Amino acid sequence: MDCTKVRNIAIVSQNGSGKTSLAEAMLFTAKATKRLGKVDDKTSCLDFEPEEQKRGITISTAFHNLKWQKNSVFLMDTPGEDNFIAEAKIALRVADSVIFVVDAVDPVKPQTLKVWSMIKEAGIPVLLFVNKMDKERADYKKAIDAIGEALGVRVVPLAIPIGKEASFKGLVDLVKMKGVGGDIPEDLAEEAEALRNNLIEFAAESEDELLEKFLEGGELTQEEVLRGLKSGVQGVRFVPAIPGSALETIGVSTLLDLIVGLLPSPVDRGEVIGKNPKTKEEETREPSPDAPFSGLVFKTMIDPYAGRLSILRIFSGTLTPDGAVYNPNKDSQERYSQIFVLEGKEQKSVDEAGPGMIVAIQKLKEVATGDTLCSPQEPIQYDFVELPTPVLTYALKPKSRGDEEKINQALSRLKEEDPTLVVMRDQQTNELLISGNGQIHIDATISKMKEKFGVNVDLTLPKIPYRETIKAVKKGVIYRHKKQTGGAGQFAEVHFDISPLKRGEGFEFEEALVGMNVPRNFVPAVEKGIQEAMQSGPLAGFPVVDVKVRFYDGKSHEVDSSEMAFKIAAIQCFKKGVLEAKPVLLEPIYKLTIYVPDENVGDVIGDLNSRRGKVMGMEPAGAGMQVVQALVPLAEVQRYVLDLNSMTQGRGTFQMEFSHYDEVPPNIAEKVIQQAKEETED
The missing domain is CATH 3.30.70.870 (Elongation Factor G (Translational Gtpase), domain 3)
Known part of the structure; x- marks a missing residue:
């Protein structure tokens, strides 16, 4: 297979920009589908899950492919909703380029910066599609200016719209310098000429040879302009943009022309870097069908008919049916039968697959998302992406x-x-x-x-895992367990010193017996009794932590003493001692790292203070954002993601991780203890 004729593209945007509609329009324009699927009509072949149709949003990355000018284009339609944005991040890991879709009416939305930061991190070429040009208040120039300013990128228009809002009917292709959907209108001729010159300048800047010719006053040929644009786009020096309407399929054929003309093939992207699974040293693979096979499983799907599907991007080599693959992540080898390409919810079997292709293999038992598959003879392992921590x-x-x-x-x-x-x-x-x-x-x-x-x-909402501890030393705690029944009695007496340990030190038991008041064979039963008592503290039934018990004396009876009697005595003595050693309630404290727009910092800090939080620091994060670090009780932030979204119009994000346990304020502890007692009674 000819890898120079393969394009592998993630379609990415913020929710509501028309990304799935554009993917459907691309498939329909290229005759890969027989009808134009529409999200609102629930006829989209990409948003096929019942939950997606019910909510009208993409929840899981969908896959399809098309042919255009003898090129195979593999599409990944990713979610734009913030709850599922990790799917887009994963798709960007295996894509060679990205179509970034924005809304012409409202191009910079709350999550636009977050989506762009993932694209930037992936470091792959971008083509900007300004969608919904047929809508009221749509303005192409304002949209690309706003995107350029908000994202800090150079946006180069490769086309301009013919008509405005409801009368939008086509575009002027500045690369070919011709109208699409009609001739170039006279009133656009001057603007088109100026933007064409701008485009040529960007093309010339991309290669030294072209720049030299341009500066010397020479005119670049059409072929040189295309070469320069391709070099600039693939070097991520600027972001080319075109206007369009996915629902009206305007601008879609031009987009497809640019995909095969400017965006990179796997060969253009060059060798892929991984590591040797045994030596951990860097290894590379050429994106050639003749190289050893390697690919990355970036998604797993459970299909009601085909069963478990492992979806992988092939980086090198050729995959054919009925073979074996090695999984270095699990150090296992598995056989497979068929290979499929995905077409929405359908699968089509193929006889071979090579670099750049996205394929699915059935029923690989040990393979999980993030695993590498490769040739058993020449193993390599690829890094996956770091997934967001749940919030x-x-x-x-x-x-x-x-x-x-x-x-x-x-x-x-x-x-x-x-x-x-x-x-x-x-x-x-x-x-x-x-x-x-x-x-x-x-x-x-x-x-x-x-x-x-x-x-x-x-x-x-989950129960808060409170704990109990003590603040004071209590010496000479004595408990006698004595029970006389018809047969043998029970007798044990233990003497403890109980003292607090530093936070996080857990439990320490010291056996300090002298003399023969307590036979040493009962000591394990005493320790076991204490550990059992620690599972449910005397304050509110929460585990007791950070306590030292010194077992220094006691009494026994040669007939009635037993391990069980000493265990019971230890449990009761421990509970008695804890209640006399200033017991307190502890709660988990979490470290929050919050990314906040500059204008919302005051609100967020005020809100943290109201949640008993301690702001530990703040620093700029670039792009109009600040990072706020705070320590906050878990009880106060169980639904923080919803409140932060409300305060920042969805632009704020955060990560949280456990920090330590700290004492609960007395007024709150009283309520927690009372509630715990009521639940126990129920």
Whole structure:
């Protein structure tokens, strides 16, 4: 296969810019589909999941391909909704270039900077499509100026619109200098000429040879202009832009021309860097069908008919049916039969696949998202992307006993498809927790559980894993356990010194017995009793931490003493001592790193203060953003993502990680203790 004739493109935008509509228009224009799919009519072949159709948004990256001018173009339609933006980040990891779609009426939206930062991090060539030019108040020049200023990039128009708003009917292709959908109108001739000269200047700047010719007054040929533009675009020196309307398919054929004319093939991108799985030293692969096979699995799909599909971007070599691949991440080898290319929810088998192609392989048992697949003889391993940490957590409660049995299997399958989901069992509260990137992410996951697996659950905010400790030393705590029944009695007496440890030191047991008051064979039972008592503290039933117990004396009975008697005595003595050593409640404190627009910093800091937070520092993050670091009790930020979105119109983001435990203020501790006692009584 000819890898120079392959294009691999991620279509990226903020939600509501018409990205899926553009992908549908590209497929229809290239005759890859027979009708123009529309999101609003639920006829889109890319947004085919029930949850996507219900919400009218892309939730999961969809795949298709088309032919244009004898080139194979592989499309990845990514989500724009912030809850699912990690899907776009993953697609950018394997794409060779990106179509960045913006709304001509409202080009710079709250999440535009976030989307652009991911594109910039990927470092791949960009083509800007200014969509919805047929809408009221659409203004091409204002849109590209606003994008250039907001993103700090040089935007070079390669086309201008013919007509405005409802009368938008075509465009002037400045590269070919001809009208598309009509002749160049006289009133646009002067503007087109000026922008054509601007375009030539950018083309000339891209190559020394062209620049020299241009500065000496020579006229660049059409071929040289294209060469210079291609060099500038692929070197990410500027962002070319064209206007259009996806729903009216205006500008789409020009976009396809530019994709095959300016955007890079795998060969243009050059060798791919990985590492040797054994030596960890850098290795490279040429994007050639003759090189050793290698690819990166960047998505997993569970298809109701085909089963588990591992979707991979091929970086090097040729994949043919009925072979074996090596997975260096798992150090395992697996056989496979067919290879598919994806066309929306359909799959089409192919006889071979090479560099740049996106293909799917069925039923690879041990392969997960992020794994490399390669030739068993010449292994290589590629890095994946760092996924965002979840920002919202709920406790899952099955609605029935039947759901309880199916819940783990359903969550396991959903996690395979969505690696940004985190599912865990809290060891302290015993709650099953699900964490995601926002409310819509969690809600969509719960809907999928119901629709795909028939599992119904309720969501509640997780219990806070409070703990108990002591602040004072209490010496000489004595407890005697004595019980006389018809048969053998029970007798044990223990003497403890109880003292606090530094935060985070856990538990220390010191056996300091002298004499023979307590036989040493009962010491393990005493320690075991204390550890059992620590599981449920006397204040509110939360675990006790950071305590030292010194077992220095006691009494025993040669007949009635037993391990059980000493264990019971130890439990009661410990509880008694804790209550006499100024017990306090501890709560988990989290470190928040918050990215905030300059104009919202005051609101965010004020809000953190109201949540008992401590602002630890603030510094500029560039692009009109600040980074605020704060320590805040978990109890105050369980739904922080929703409040931050509200305060910053969706532009603020944050990460949170556990920092330490700290004492709960007395007034709040009193309420927590009271609530815990009421729950115990219930």
